Amino acid sequence: MKSIQISNPTGEPHFSGEVQISGAKNAAIPIIIAATLAQGRVTLERIPRVTDVFSTIELIREMGSDVRWENENTLVILPGIRRDAGILTRQHVRFSILALGIFFAKGIPAGIPMPGGCNIGERPIDIHLAVLQELGARIRTENGIALLEGIAKKTDEKRSIRLRLPSVGATFNAVFSCVLGVRQVTTIHNCAREPEVQDCCNFLVACGAQISGIGTGTLVVRGVETLGGCGYSIIDDRIEAATYTIAAVLCNSCLRVIYKNPPDITALTDLLTRIGATITISPAEIAIDPCSHLSCFEMNTGFYPGLATDIQPLLLPLALKIGNCRIVETIYEMRVNNIPELQKMGGDIQYTRREYLEISTRKSDLHAAEVTATDLRGGMSLVLAALGTRGTTTIRHAEEIDRGYERYEEKLQNIGVDLKILPG
Numbered sequence: 001m002k003s004i005q006i007s008n009p010t011g012e013p014h015f016s017g018e019v020q021i022s023g024a025k026n027a028a029i030p031i032i033i034a035a036t037l038a039q040g041r042v043t044l045e046r047i048p049r050v051t052d053v054f055s056t057i058e059l060i061r062e063m064g065s066d067v068r069w070e071n072e073n074t075l076v077i078l079p080g081i082r083r084d085a086g087i088l089t090r091q092h093v094r095f096s097i098l099a100l101g102i103f104f105a106k107g108i109p110a111g112i113p114m115p116g117g118c119n120i121g122e123r124p125i126d127i128h129l130a131v132l133q134e135l136g137a138r139i140r141t142e143n144g145i146a147l148l149e150g151i152a153k154k155t156d157e158k159r160s161i162r163l164r165l166p167s168v169g170a171t172f173n174a175v176f177s178c179v180l181g182v183r184q185v186t187t188i189h190n191c192a193r194e195p196e197v198q199d200c201c202n203f204l205v206a207c208g209a210q211i212s213g214i215g216t217g218t219l220v221v222r223g224v225e226t227l228g229g230c231g232y233s234i235i236d237d238r239i240e241a242a243t244y245t246i247a248a249v250l251c252n253s254c255l256r257v258i259y260k261n262p263p264d265i266t267a268l269t270d271l272l273t274r275i276g277a278t279i280t281i282s283p284a285e286i287a288i289d290p291c292s293h294l295s296c297f298e299m300n301t302g303f304y305p306g307l308a309t310d311i312q313p314l315l316l317p318l319a320l321k322i323g324n325c326r327i328v329e330t331i332y333e334m335r336v337n338n339i340p341e342l343q344k345m346g347g348d349i350q351y352t353r354r355e356y357l358e359i360s361t362r363k364s365d366l367h368a369a370e371v372t373a374t375d376l377r378g379g380m381s382l383v384l385a386a387l388g389t390r391g392t393t394t395i396r397h398a399e400e401i402d403r404g405y406e407r408y409e410e411k412l413q414n415i416g417v418d419l420k421i422l423p424g
Contacts, residue, residue, distance in 0.1 A: 004383075005394050005419070008392075014252075015255070017415035021258060023237060025048050025404045026239070027195070029053060033172075034098075034203060039229070063082060064081045100112050100148055105178075132148070138151070160187040165303075185223070188221065195235060198214050206232050240405060241257050242314065247384050249294070256286075258285055262283070275297045298328075313381040316338065317342070320347045321364070333357050346365065
């Protein structure tokens with residue numbers, strides 16, 4: 001178990017400087033998996049060294065690929081798929097389900113454990129299975145395993161499928177399943193438009209795939225005989241950029257967030273600007289400066305280009321500082337694990353479940369406490385809460401935060417935060 005401490009003797013939240021945003025974890029993971037479709041060396045740059053990425057590397061090694069780090073953030077993959085894969089053992093990240101699309105594309109039966117990840121609510125895989133079944137897979141679930149038992153690829157030259165929801169993972173599986181197959185053209189309707197989906201599609205195009213409509217709700221995939229290797233650089237992590245932007249607004253501090261894709265978090269920066277934050281956006285930077293007053297807000301999470309569900313827990317410390325805020329979580333009904341921990345710090349926060357999860361806050365002066373990170377974004381929300389809290393806050397099970405934030409301790413220390421990693 002990893003623990004960290006954040007100290008603030010005066011209770012006056014203040015830091016300054018700049019933070020360089022790392023490569024996107026949620027783009028790196030599917031791209032690493034997609035690389036196994038290629039037949040040549042793949043070099044991926046700006047891969048974040050976080051534990052979810054490490055688990056994904058072990059997943060594709062088990063699938064049959066050779067992987068090595070060339071330098072700090074460059075990964076070299078020599079793709080390979082075992083034809084006797086059997087039932088895989090890796091289920092540490094929710095994207096492990098994407099291996100189904102890879103094995104389908106390669107025509108190899110296999111079993112994939114149900115995905116893991118954060119305990120934030122149901123992550124139904126029925127939408128994944130429906131996609132593969134519509135494309136010709138014989139697939140069933142048994143004892144927590146998704147079994148791809150047979151593949152009867154449809155030979156239609158043109159085919160069309162529609163996702164029940166614009167699921168990010170199901171969109172990946174649909175694309176992976178269709179990129180190989182000469183003379184086949186597949187139109188995927190109601191697909192996800194998230195930047196990470198766009199980045200993965202762009203990577204596949206760099207390998208030789210033919211995909212049009214990238215960034216829209218309809219993708220057209222023209223199957224090709226093979227994919228080659230390539231070199232590719234991962235996009236910046238929009239959730240990490242959102243995290244440090246919220247931290248600066250919460251602590252009324254000066255911060256420069258060095259981030260190449262500010263439009264990808266427009267839903268957040270528009271919200272923060274609307275409530276009074278001082279934010280200046282340039283092509284490769286978000287600058288936050290102190291403001292005189294912040295107003296209460298109401299917001300809903302949603303599929304891109306809406307406010308990402310991953311940002312919801314990060315906004316709760318800010319909602320507690322302001323008070324009288326209301327957040328509606330429309331994606332994950334159990335994304336509340338950080339709420340009891342914020343209550344330990346004095347947060348006056350309640351939630352109810354109607355059609356969606358509704359969270360409301362009252363103005364709260366948080367105090368230092370010992371709390372536990374129960375999931376990735378919820379754990380980081382506790383870090384944000386501790387930044388402006390007088391005294392020393394201890395966060396247990398901080399390894400959860402390591403799943404998605406590269407060197408966050410160092411980045412916070414560099415802008416003036418008193419953060420220590422506890423021994424043991």
